[in-house]
Amino acid sequence: MDHAIQFDDVSVHYGGKTALRQITLAIPKKQIFGIIGPANSGKTTLLKCINRTLDFTPAARVSGKVVVAGRDVAGFRNVYELRRRVGMVFPLPVGLPLTIYENVAYAPRRAGIHDRAELEVLVEHCLHQAMLWDEVSDRLDMLGTRLSGGQQQRLTLARALSHRPEILCLDEFSIAIDPVTTMKIEDVLLELKEQMTIVLVTNLVQQARRLADRTAFLSAGTLIEEGETEKIFTQPVNRLTERYVNGEFG
Amino acid sequence: MNEPFDAKSSENQYKLLGELTVPLDDSELFTATSVEHWKQVTEKIAWFVCLLATLVLIVPMMAILTYLLVQAWPALSFSFLVENPHNYMTAGGIWAPLVGTFWLVWISLLIAAPVGVLAGVYLNEYARDNWCTRIINLAVVNLAGVPSIIHALFGVGAFVMFAGMGRSLLAASCTLAVMTLPVIITSTREALAAVPRAFREACWNLGASRWQTIRTIVLPNSISGILTGVILQVSRAAGETAPILFTGAVFFSTLPEYGIQAFFPYGLGDRCMALSMHLFTLSTQVRGVTPALQYGTAVVLIGLVLAVNSLSIGLRVYLRSRKKW
Structure with a gap:
């Protein structure tokens, strides 16, 4: 099995509203997979299917099959194992009401790591990866909620990396981060893909073009087109894709 | 070259904009429009009405407190607190009912607080x-509005008779606990609901279970609201007469006034006196009581409730200062 994630005929309905329509999609291992599409096209819902946080939305009904690391996610008796394998960063930066250190140490602690030295190394490493270490290294005991929006977003990224996921899902991770830092994080992501599969949902079409190996274009809950990023951007098959990547619609 | 000022076109603007006129020169630029005038007037009216409502609330309360204090002044002393009533309750103090109220409230709190908070x-x-949860919620909210005498009758049926506790401190405390539960549940729910859902989702995404999320994030950040609800119910339990009337309070019992026995006079199966009940007895059932004694009891009861309430306010201020977002 060479795919990190497979969607097999996945549909999601919220009450009477259809969020995803029969998505069939395979995301290869150790690549960056871009997902682009206009607002309300189901990008975030697609991510929520991967680690089953959609379970927390009672109105959502999922049909079809999502396979992560060769296993059907619906078949995970222990969802915590699944969520440990999948790191999630959502667009709204949420610093937990804990210190910066505890924010990053939260997931490892919940996963049973209590050794102080090990935690310290891990926290520093993750903050480095999220390009936040230099700004907060002298005030790790400050509340995470007191950081600025962009810093909190990087804190969220550090937190998602803290449990060493096999799959990292980034949903608009850069909307509150300044361009220079964004570029630095993008470099980190390119390094990280040696170790993990990265799913990158972005509204910045050019970001997908810079980073992604393959890209999928979603619109109104339907998968319009999927393929090599260069091909999507230069010779899209679908007229809708062409208009979107050229900024004519969306 | 500037064009001459075109009056005709600005007239056209007047027509287009109707009442909301555009200022034509500098003198009009800083005059308030009628809308802005009205804004100022409504602002003043709103301020005044709200202030009036607050005064309506505060003035009678201060009047009652002052009147009580003045009337009770001759009776108030330290010995009033620590002496038992004697001479058929026409003299002496309020030690027995004070201790009784203390234990009633304390035991009912020990029952109601854990159950109520966990249920919340x-x-x-x-x-x-789903519909089942909604019915439960509706029931809880309605239960909070049930008159205390109904809770008393429930207590007689459930605890005194069915559970075989007899008329006792335990039965009375259980009845008080049942009476306070709905409000504790409701205030706990509201305190929890005030914690943003985003925190929970962030934790779930990190692989934390629901309970870990509740223990590490949700409870520490809602504890001030929860405690406030609980403590306010303590003061309510201290003041209610009806629920203990049939379930465990007695008109009169003597207690040791000295030594450790004075503080632990009651077993769970004993009946006890209580301040609220004592006040009722003094006011209606016993002849020849000096008014100062009645007012004194009332002052102690109100003082107790106020003390507990200020404790809750203090605690809330302290915990809120540590709130983390």
Whole structure:
């Protein structure tokens, strides 16, 4: 099995509203997979299917099959194992009401790591990866909620990396981060893909073009087109894709 | 070259904009429009009405407190607190009812607080939003509005008779606990609901279980609201007469006034006196009581309630200062 994630005929309905329509999609291992599409096209819902946080939305009904690391996610008796394998960063930066250190140490602690030295190394490493270490290294005991929006977003990224996921899902991770830092994080992501599969949902079409190996274009809950990023951007098959990547619609 | 000022076109603007006129020169630029005038007037009216409502609330309360204090002044002393009533309750102090009220409230709190808070946690954090949960919520809210005498009758049926506790401190405390539970549950739910859902989702995405999320994030950040609700119910339990009337309070019992026995006079199966009940007895059942004694009892009861309430306010201020977002 060479795919990190497979969607097999996945549909999601919220009450009477259809969020995803029969998505069939395979995301290869150790690549960056871009997902682009206009607002309300189901990008975030697609991510929520991967680690089953959609379970927390009672109105959502999922049909079809999502396979992560060769296993059907619906078949995970222990969802915590699944969520440990999948790191999630959502667009709204949420610093937990804990210190910066505890924010990053939260997931490892919940996963049973209590050794102080090990935690310290891990926290520093993750903050480095999220390009936040230099700004907060002298005030790790400050509340995470007191950081600025962009810093909190990087804190969220550090937190998602803290449990060493096999799959990292980034949903608009850069909307509150300044361009220079964004570029630095993008470099980190390119390094990280040696170790993990990265799913990158972005509204910045050019970001997908810079980073992604393959890209999928979603619109109104339907998968319009999927393929090599260069091909999507230069010779899209679908007229809708062409208009979107050229900024004519969306 | 500037064009000459075109009056005709600005007239056209007047027509287009109707009442909301555009200022034509500098003198009009800084005059308030009628809308802005009205804004100022309504602002003043709103301020005044709200202030009036607050005064309506405060003035009678201060009047009652002052009147009580003045009337009770001759009776108030330290010995009034620590002496038992004697001479058929026409003299002496309020030690026995004071201790009785203390234990009634304390035991009812020990029962109601854990059950109420955990039930609130279940309803807010775990329960799915379906018709069953909605009925439970409705029942809890309605239960909070049930008159205390109904709770008393329930207590007689359930605890005194069915559970075989007899008329006792335990039965009375259980009845008080049942009476205070709905409000504790409701205030707990509201305190929990005030914690943003985003925090929970962030934790779930990190692989934390619901309980870990509740324990590490949700409860520490809602504890001030929860405690406030609980403590306010303590003061309510201290003041209610009806629920203990049939379930465990007695008109009169003597207690040791000295030594350790004075503080632990009652077993769970004993009947006890209580301040609220004592006040009722003094006012209606006993002849020849000096008014100062009645007012004194009332002052102590109100003082107790006020003390507990200020404790809750203090605690809330302290915990809120540590709130983390």
